[in-house]
Amino acid sequence: MATIAYWDTEQRGRPPPLLGDFQGTPTIRLFKPKKKQSKMGSNAEKVVVDYRQERKVKDLQLFVEDQMPNHVERISFGEEDYLKK
Numbered sequence: 001m002a003t004i005a006y007w008d009t010e011q012r013g014r015p016p017p018l019l020g021d022f023q024g025t026p027t028i029r030l031f032k033p034k035k036k037q038s039k040m041g042s043n044a045e046k047v048v049v050d051y052r053q054e055r056k057v058k059d060l061q062l063f064v065e066d067q068m069p070n071h072v073e074r075i076s077f078g079e080e081d082y083l084k085k
Contacts, residue, residue: 002064020048028060030067 007015015022018031028051049067053059 002068018046026055028055030064032067 007019009015019029022029030049030051031046032049034045034047051060051063053063
């Protein structure tokens with residue numbers, strides 16, 4: 001699951017410190033929790049990844065999917081393993 005947020009720099013003034021510095025708008029960034037937090041249960045520390053690809057839905061979707069963790073473990077299961085059953 002990904003949450004999309006928008007910050008209007010012209011209407012809202014200074015952005016929150018979490019957004020960091022940026023040059024021009026629109027700037028698209030992905031914020032994800034660090035794998036190891038310094039404090040137990042803390043989500044305060046984030047890895048910031050700037051999006052630098054085309055502004056098309058398919059490209060944005062692929063970018064987000066590539067950043068999501070994959071918990072699938074690939075195993076090899078050959079024909080000889082199948083025949084052993």
